[in-house]
Amino acid sequence: MCSVVFLLRAFHKAAIKELAWATSQLSHFKPQLKKDQLLSPLKWLLASLSFSLTGYWPCHMSLYGGGGDPRAARSGPLDAKEEEKAPVEPTAQVPDAGGCASEENEVLREKHEAVDHSSQREENEERVSAQKENSLQQNNEDENKVAEKPDWEAEKTTESRNERHLNGTDTSFSLEDLFQLLSSQPENSLEGISLGDIPLPGSISDGMNSSAHYHVNFSQAISQDVNLHEAILLCPNNTFRRNPTRTSQSQEPFLQLNSHTTNPEQTLPGTNSTGFLSPVDNHMRNLTSQDLLYDLDVNIFDEINLMSLATEDDFDPIDVSQLFDEPDSDSGLSLDSSHNSTSVTKSNSSHCVCEGATGYCTDHESSSHHDLEGAVGGDYPEPSKLCHMDHSDSGFHGDLTFQHIFHNHTYHLQPSAPESTSEPFSWPGRSQKIRSRYLEDTDRNLSRDERRAKALHIPFSVDEIVGMPVDSFNSMLSRYYLTDLQVSLIRDIRRRGKNKVAAQNCRKRKLDIILNLENDVCNLQAKKETLKRERTQCNKAINIMKQKLHDLYHDVFSRLRDDEGRPVNPNHYALQCTHDGSVLLVPKELGASGHKKETQKGKRK
DNA sequence: AAAAACTGTCATGTC
């Protein structure tokens, strides 16, 4: 995420500078070109900036609709031709968007580095340019700097420029004109931003005010256009996130973006995008592609597995028998872990064949994929169908994600490929290693029931089976054609899943009870200590009272006199309180025998 | 390597 933010910031800065340079540069060389010819790509750049500014990508066709640039038209979400070809099923379009996700990840990382270089280079240029007094000198300076660039960058620059000249896409007018144009066309307005909203760097605003020309390689702007586009397509990380609240609307940006982002080569006709890169970069591209492919969220691959199961019809009883060979299973099913990898491998197999690790999904490919999706299907309803029935928030919403990733590795469909082929999905080159690593990981992460369900091609996820209400569960069982084995396994899965949750709750409760009891013990111990302290204090108070009473007793007796005026001996007499509050002097013998000998020596206290 | 903790599963009982 940080890298994405960094990328966007860097590109934001670089793109604005390049935009300014491009307009100024083109105004020097091609003043006769129409503004519309530059409008679309520049709009795109600004829209790209808007993403970095506003935090979301305003992926609307209107961004591309107003320009006359054939490149922009090609960059549109879907060509009219392609739209006709492509099935209209909404979910079927989505894979194109996410399908190139891993490649876009790769490009994103690559772009990140490229932008780093670009931004650093631009900063250097800016520093040098500030010392120049006129734009001509600045222009010469930039030309010199281009010559000083690494070979691959210079090559990229010259190639792009040649490309522009050949295609007649060079346009020219001032940046102010551009902004006026953009703001004067509401139908092409950039969603969510206005020119005033764009925090243009000081260099740009200065450039606008002073009409100073900045010289930036516009070809880089175009190439970054492509790459950033891909990067931005990647930006909705929720592609790889299991978002229960995701709706078809949230997928819409992918639909709109996919076609013009899937193939960057199309953005520059006749140009191989990889040709811009040095062998080192190509190598890096390969590395990042594979690494990122492997780094894809395991959960997504789990969904892939489930979805592939739901769409597969090449049921292999051997796999099932191997998988369900475990002795502890109900329903007579068992699972031999030693066969997991093979089973999963076959379960993950698709009906598509990869053709080289190009990493880009063209529109043609996406349409092929649509055909594929229409071709597959067995006795079980499509997962997407399930998704729209009862379990919109269950695991099946991941079918979109599944199709993304699935399509990511699906390049060309070979309709003639036999569906019963054990390995219809071939992983190109080093991807074999990645696939095996992925399969190991996913297989390791799958629970036993998930593997069983996969082996029996049960078109429901374990979570669904366990979590749905009993009514939905029963209706689900009756609605789909399921064998006895499948029904039995589903019921076992549900029973085990329920019991698992119950056991977890039970243990949690037990733990809570233990914790509560421990807490009670602590509280009681504290209370005991408090009571001990209170008892000690009470004893002390009692002793004090006793002492006071004793002193008072002797004080009273010291003042008492008998009939003859002699002091009363406290050993022979005792003081006794009556109910009315009077105090009597009672001889101890009488007091002990219960007889009261009243004297008139009473004294009130 | 042993022990404790954790986890999944089964059997059984209750509601």
Added chain:
DNA sequence: TTGACATGACAGTTT
């Protein structure tokens, strides 16, 4: 009768 749930017991896994 059926399903959900709770819980003791056991076994396998992890720490």
